[in-house]
Amino acid sequence: MFTDPDVTTVMPQVPGGAGLRNQYAYDKDRIGCLTDWSARYGDVFQYGSAIVVVNHPELVHQVLARTNREFSATVPMVEHQQTAAENLDAWMRGRRQGGRGIHPDLIEQCDQRLDQALAAAVTALPDKRLVLLAACERICGHAIIDICLGDEAPPFYERTAKASDDILAVSRTFDTPPWGAGRRYRRAVKAERDLTDRLAAVLGRLRAAPEPGSSLADVLLARPDRMPDPVVAAVLRISLIGGHGTPGTALAWCIREMSRRPDLLARLQAEARTAPPQAGEADLPYTAGFVKEMLRFYPPTWLLARDVATPVALGGHELRPGQRVLFSPYLLHHDERWWDAPAEIRPERWLGEEKPHAPHAYLPFGAGPRVCIGSLLGLKVLVRAVALLARDYELNMDEPANAAPQPDILLVPARAKVRFVPTSAGQDLRRS
Numbered sequence: 001m002f003t004d005p006d007v008t009t010v011m012p013q014v015p016g017g018a019g020l021r022n023q024y025a026y027d028k029d030r031i032g033c034l035t036d037w038s039a040r041y042g043d044v045f046q047y048g049s050a051i052v053v054v055n056h057p058e059l060v061h062q063v064l065a066r067t068n069r070e071f072s073a074t075v076p077m078v079e080h081q082q083t084a085a086e087n088l089d090a091w092m093r094g095r096r097q098g099g100r101g102i103h104p105d106l107i108e109q110c111d112q113r114l115d116q117a118l119a120a121a122v123t124a125l126p127d128k129r130l131v132l133l134a135a136c137e138r139i140c141g142h143a144i145i146d147i148c149l150g151d152e153a154p155p156f157y158e159r160t161a162k163a164s165d166d167i168l169a170v171s172r173t174f175d176t177p178p179w180g181a182g183r184r185y186r187r188a189v190k191a192e193r194d195l196t197d198r199l200a201a202v203l204g205r206l207r208a209a210p211e212p213g214s215s216l217a218d219v220l221l222a223r224p225d226r227m228p229d230p231v232v233a234a235v236l237r238i239s240l241i242g243g244h245g246t247p248g249t250a251l252a253w254c255i256r257e258m259s260r261r262p263d264l265l266a267r268l269q270a271e272a273r274t275a276p277p278q279a280g281e282a283d284l285p286y287t288a289g290f291v292k293e294m295l296r297f298y299p300p301t302w303l304l305a306r307d308v309a310t311p312v313a314l315g316g317h318e319l320r321p322g323q324r325v326l327f328s329p330y331l332l333h334h335d336e337r338w339w340d341a342p343a344e345i346r347p348e349r350w351l352g353e354e355k356p357h358a359p360h361a362y363l364p365f366g367a368g369p370r371v372c373i374g375s376l377l378g379l380k381v382l383v384r385a386v387a388l389l390a391r392d393y394e395l396n397m398d399e400p401a402n403a404a405p406q407p408d409i410l411l412v413p414a415r416a417k418v419r420f421v422p423t424s425a426g427q428d429l430r431r432s
């Protein structure tokens with residue numbers, strides 16, 4: 001447990017601050033630099049005057065738990081809001097409704113639809129070598145759009161992919177340069193509005209001619225407490241966008257490791273091939289452990305940020321507005337102080353009753369008031385996608401070892417190609 005010292009101390013600084021030499025070193029090897037600086041300067045240090053890096057689970061937890069108060073996070077755009085405070089308020093109200101919208105009970109109702117959607121998404125991929133990341137984004141994106149919109153899904157596939165790219169491009173990171181931000185921001189606003197308008201039209205049609213169905217839209221519209229349409233549209237819009245790039249990136253890491261590690265693949269195949277049809281996560285414990293381990297080893301959101309909103313003390317240091325706090329789930333997930341043998345990929349570590357890590361040291365979905373709202377849905381999509389691919393496909397990946405981690409806005413595998421070849425065993429199982 002980390003306890004704040006009573007006395008405020010001077011924060012260690014990276015010598016040379018945010019100067020060119022450090023920026024160059026950081027751009028060459030972001031994770032290596034942050035790891036090295038943490039080892040040299042401790043769990044809280046300053047990089048230039050504006051950036052504070054925090055690398056202790058207890059302190060990161062404090063920052064996440066105090067978000068929307070002493071710390072602020074980027075707020076997704078909400079229509080018709082005049083001020084930042086109104087926007088935050090509207091977003092948090094929408095989030096609460098959205099949290100209800102993708103409640104576990106509702107996700108359960110979509111199980112069968114999800115399996116069909118995943119199978120259809122993989123089958124629809126061209127039968128040739130494909131860029132791994134793009135293929136995985138398509139699989140997860142299509143599946144989530146299908147769960148959300150049912151028969152209304154197809155016109156949304158390409159638009160959501162574009163909106164997701166445009167919105168990701170305005171996400172703030174350590175190094176986002178200010179130039180071009182206006183144009184990028186306008187593009188993101190336009191893409192998001194376009195989705196909102198199209199969703200409003202879909203909801204209008206579904207309300208006018210309701211059909212019992214199993215998509216998330218059907219489930220939300222059928223709720224007895226009648227959620228207002230703009231809220232249903234907001235839940236669906238954030239689910240479409242959130243369900244695209246990040247789960248796609250996580251699936252790409254799963255495929256890379258399945259291609260590199262025949263021992264892991266054999267266990268995944270054995271479990272998937274003996275699981276009952278419509279298997280739930282309880283029938284796929286090793287697969288679920290594998291997915292959690294992949295999210296530990298390669299957290300797509302490897303670096304998160306919060307801005308200091310009011311003067312605040314953290315770990316015995318005074319922080320002031322204008323400073324940004326950075327913390328890396330990747331660093332926490334690979335730290336021997338909080339994990340046993342973190343450099344090894346071991347799905348088994350997740351099979352026991354106890355959590356395999358120190359408190360607050362596992363953050364693939366963030367935490368606190370701005371935790372990911374799609375964590376349950378994201379996990380479910382990944383577990384079922386991995387089971388489907390292990391059961392029915394041979395994964396022919398070019399040089400998986402070359403798909404090295406690239407820490408950009410997300411932690412993505414470097415350009416690698418894969419071909420999904422249906423196996424005869426898988427086809428027999430599907431027919432039976």
Ligand code: HEM
Nearest residue numbers: 238239242243246247250301364365366370372373374378
């Ligand atoms: C493996 C899959 C996923 C991962 C690793 C992931 C990760 C994350 C993380 C780390 C955050 C918090 C960012 C921060 O604290 O600044 C976040 C936020 C968010 N996620 Fe996910 N996510 C995943 C899937 C999804 C899905 C499927 C959805 C949609 C249903 C979704 C919707 C969102 C939304 C709307 C937010 C913003 C919450 C807010 O700012 O209040 N995510 N995600």
